[in-house]
Amino acid sequence: xxxxxxxxxxxxxxxxxxxxxxxxxxxxxxxxxxxxxxxxxxxxxxxxxxxxxxxxxxxxxxxxxxxxxxxxxxxxxxxxxxxxxxxxxxxxxxxxxxxxxxxxxxxxxxxxxxxxxxxxxxxxxx
Amino acid sequence: xxxxxxxxxxxxxxxxxxxxxxxxxxxxxxxxxxxxxxxxxxxxxxxxxxxxxxxxxxxxxxxxxxxxxxxxxxxxxxxxxxxxxxxxxxxxxxxxxxxxxxxxxxxxxxx
Numbered sequence: 001x002x003x004x005x006x007x008x009x010x011x012x013x014x015x016x017x018x019x020x021x022x023x024x025x026x027x028x029x030x031x032x033x034x035x036x037x038x039x040x041x042x043x044x045x046x047x048x049x050x051x052x053x054x055x056x057x058x059x060x061x062x063x064x065x066x067x068x069x070x071x072x073x074x075x076x077x078x079x080x081x082x083x084x085x086x087x088x089x090x091x092x093x094x095x096x097x098x099x100x101x102x103x104x105x106x107x108x109x110x111x112x113x114x115x116x117x118x119x120x121x122x123x124x125x126x
Numbered sequence: 127x128x129x130x131x132x133x134x135x136x137x138x139x140x141x142x143x144x145x146x147x148x149x150x151x152x153x154x155x156x157x158x159x160x161x162x163x164x165x166x167x168x169x170x171x172x173x174x175x176x177x178x179x180x181x182x183x184x185x186x187x188x189x190x191x192x193x194x195x196x197x198x199x200x201x202x203x204x205x206x207x208x209x210x211x212x213x214x215x216x217x218x219x220x221x222x223x224x225x226x227x228x229x230x231x232x233x234x235x236x237x
Contacts, residue, residue: 045164045172045215047226059225095171111219112162112177119171 002026002115004096009120016086016124022079022096022117030054030074033099035113036081038092038122046092049081050099064090086124093119129227130155130216137235143204146232148216149197154227156197160219163192163201166231167212175214176201203234211236 008020020036036048049070050059058070069082079096096117100110131149138144148155148163155161161179164172174183176192179199189205199218203210216229 044230045217045228047217047228050225059222061225108160109178111158111160112174112217113164113172114174114177114183116171116173 002098004098004115004117006094006096006117006120009094009122011123011125012086013126014087014124017082017084018086018122020081020083020094020096020120020122022081024077024079024096024098027098029072029077033101033110034070034072034079035097035099036070036079036094037097037113037116038090038094039119040089040092043092048094051079083122086122088124091122091124093121095119129220130218130229132214132216132229132232134230135233135235137237138203138206139237140206140208142206143202144206144234146201146203146214146216146234148199148201148218148229150199150218150227151197154218154220155194155199157221158219159194161192161194161199162217163190164215164217165210165212166215172215206236208236210234 003025005023012018035050039045051070067085071080097113098115100114102109136144159179163176165175166172175190179194180192191202193200213231215231220227
């Protein structure tokens with residue numbers, strides 16, 4: 001069974017930093033792209049960042065570029081999100097999700113998020 | 127304001143069918159057949175219900191179906207059951223710069 005367990009959330013002041021972690025189990029972590037998404041309280045979902053299987057490609061939503069860094073440690077089956085210069089609008093539940101993306105000669109597949117963790121709440125407030 | 131537009135709420139009685147729409151643009155929903163739908167119960171993580179517009183992951187009942195016409199995708203739930211009451215979000219791949227966009231979510235109430 002696929003399991004994704006986030007940790008590291010909490011209360012942080014504006015301008016502060018936080019590092020989120022996501023522990024993966026039940027599948028071969030190194031075979032999958034992984035993603036972070038977030039959901040502000042009472043609002044909808046927003047994609048935040050993706051990272052390729054070997055960490056060689058990373059993509060971010062514009063609002064976090066230059067402030068957030070996604071990374072992974074395949075030996076530890078773990079995904080991370082380093083968040084710096086945090087703002088009030090970054091307050092949200094942050095989810096890690098598996099992205100089963102594949103680009104082959106037949107085309108693309110897996111352009112969706114097929115497993116999600118339970119999320120960790122990040123609150124940015126003074 | 128979300129990139130994709132969904133109705134804030136829909137409702138139906140047990141056994142009935144409901145359809146939730148998701149309207150985007152020619153740069154996202156209209157451009158790619160990579161629309162997915164997620165179900166979220168209160169306090170829980172989202173769950174994938176539909177991907178690639180109309181495909182169901184294993185374990186998702188065939189009461190759930192998806193379709194797309196132009197810039198609008200739709201999720202239809204037939205034979206409504208009490209456990210279907212949840213928030214539903216659509217998402218679409220939107221190209222290499224924006225990547226994914228989501229709808230604002232639709233609250234389904236089973237009367």
